Amino acid sequence: DAGITQSPRHKVTETGTPVTLRCHQTENHRYMYWYRQDPGHGLRLIHYSYGVKDTDKGEVSDGYSVSRSKTEDFLLTLESATSSQTSVYFCASSSGNTIYFGEGSWLTVV
């Protein structure tokens, strides 16, 4: 395990509200990622970071933004949550040859 913790683990929010998911890793990994998991789609990359303040878009980035002000922290923000963003969100960090995942954050948008 790479010591990845996510918060909150569960959240219910209303459509149109902003939501921030937090990820913290203790391994000093350079790369960090946010994925979402949905039935029939596996895990899809939302955004990733290759260093402090260095981020880029993934496959399903619309409606999401990220920030990385410290090596250990990677934040995912839904500016205005929609029902299509109801999902399980996984943060991950990479040592180069393996990506390690956190426990997941269950988000429900009602």
Add this chain to the structure above:
Amino acid sequence: DQQVKQNSPSLSVQEGRISILNCDYTNSMFDYFLWYKKYPAEGPTFLISISSIKDKNEDGRFTVFLNKSAKHLSLHIVPSQPGDSAVYFCAASAGGGAQKLVFGQGTRLTINP
């Protein structure tokens, strides 16, 4: 367009037998492949990986085979145990390491006693 495909949503195998999970990919730039195992309400955990310079990698009961010409990889679990019941994801990346992984849809493996 799904670049990594696991065409079997589920697989049921008897305890002690071999489990074979399959994965196909379309992007010829992929050169590093991984398998992850996921239990309910937990994050995926790394199982085994293989580089495109190899065609086989073994780790205990788990063996991954890569057929580059067919763009196909498979995970063999021998012998299958009840604790192997989980969802298995294959993943691929380009650039020689585990960065920006592209995942398949997953296969739910059930090991029956």
